[in-house]
Amino acid sequence: MTNELTRKEFLQTLAAAAAVAAIPTFTACSASKSKIKLGVCTYSYNGDLQQRRMTLENCVTDMADFGAEGIEFLAEALVPDYPNPSDKWIESWFGLLDKYKIKPVCYTGFLDTRLYKNRAMNAQELADRIERDFKLANRMGLKIFRGMGSSWDHALDLPPGSVWAKAGVKMEDCFDKMLPLMDKYDITIAGEIHSPERLSSDLMKRLVDYIDRKKTQRIGLCVDMGIFQDRIRRNTAQNVIAQGGRQNIVDFIIKSFEENVPQEKILAEVEKMGGNPVELRLAGPSGIYHGSYNSANRNKPEELAKYIPYIKHLHGKFWEMGEDLKEYSIPYDKVIPVLIKGGYDGFMCSEYEGNRDVFQAQIQLRRQHCMLRSLLAQA
């Protein structure tokens, strides 16, 4: 039997497919009334970068191809000789952005508070450490530093009894030391608000209180759209099983999570069940509780409204854009109107964090930008 179709058969197949699958099209991929601008985080292309299918230039070419205006850049991944690249490299960076008309927007930054195994760093040491990143961001023309945010609690105060928690360094102490450096390097920190953070948390209050008290424009928020997740990612269980997780244990973890069993308790149970490293990771704080919300713990898009004046940057986190041009687990159609109404006028940079197989990011980013443009056009 042959697999080849005649031209007539092929055309008939196409016609049938068109009749059955109503492929969604959006009226507007043109100018939107909202001032929100769209960009892309280089993180989105990690699968292709790690498997050597794409280079940084390929990423920039790609985002320009579907109309992104700006780039968020993960320096610790991509800068040769980080944190001190050559002037020649900096020149090539600007050359690349200029060639494809992409604006430098945001520096994806981190702070390794646990840099030493057996001791915590004090606020001044942490500020000295982050200064290297501020300096690099400044050289690269990136004025926003996305980092820490809701991670401060973990990085400084957890787990109780550890050298880090005992040191008693507070987020506010670190900001006090960092503010003069932000002036010096013209940097604004957009503290990343990432799942499992709740918008009603004490940490959110502390962040906003600090900004108000200092009356500073140098610190603000970067809200990650993942905080509005309203159901578990479709491939959560599949991925864990593909990596060696056992069905019964994975099912137990997901069921316990949905029933709002405390994370430490799930982990202890899985340890008792003889959980393997993959299963323990799913049950651990970096597992299902890190990247998800259950029904007892969801953020409502309307809760975002009061924070909009503090938002300096947004993370368009997503995991799976379907052919219906919707994110499977994140209700963008409910969040974008809140942002528009609140008058947010900065960037939203897409962060694709789904399947890292090669060729996925390009498909997924286009679908997401098509959806975002449509939602913005409805303003």
Add this chain to the structure above:
Amino acid sequence: MAEWNIHDEGFKNVTQNGKITGFQVKIQSSYYRGIALSLIEDYEVTVDGETFKQDQIKFGVGNRNYALGEMESLIDVRWPWLEPAVLMVNKPGGLKPGIHDVQVIYLYRVSYMEARATTAAFSKKLTLVM
């Protein structure tokens, strides 16, 4: 974890002064950024069921090999994200040519996660030619 984390290239016996003293295997980070060597807490390599612990392995980046004990204080020496680290395993006589089941595990601290270090585990069948 995906197979690209262990490289086919670079899997070979290591010779010093005319004698095979061990073998090497190259691994590429599964994380999303390069890290300081001080963040690496442990590693081990298992070949066909035989496990080699940290005191039998040196961790090679940037053309230098480090013992785990030395790495603890190296906050400014980095394992770049896209650059494979070369694990140099001490095994007099080396491995026999042929296909081997290779597993590499390493642990590293992520400051914003739990205190328990994050584990990366890779495995792959690799062919040793010489």
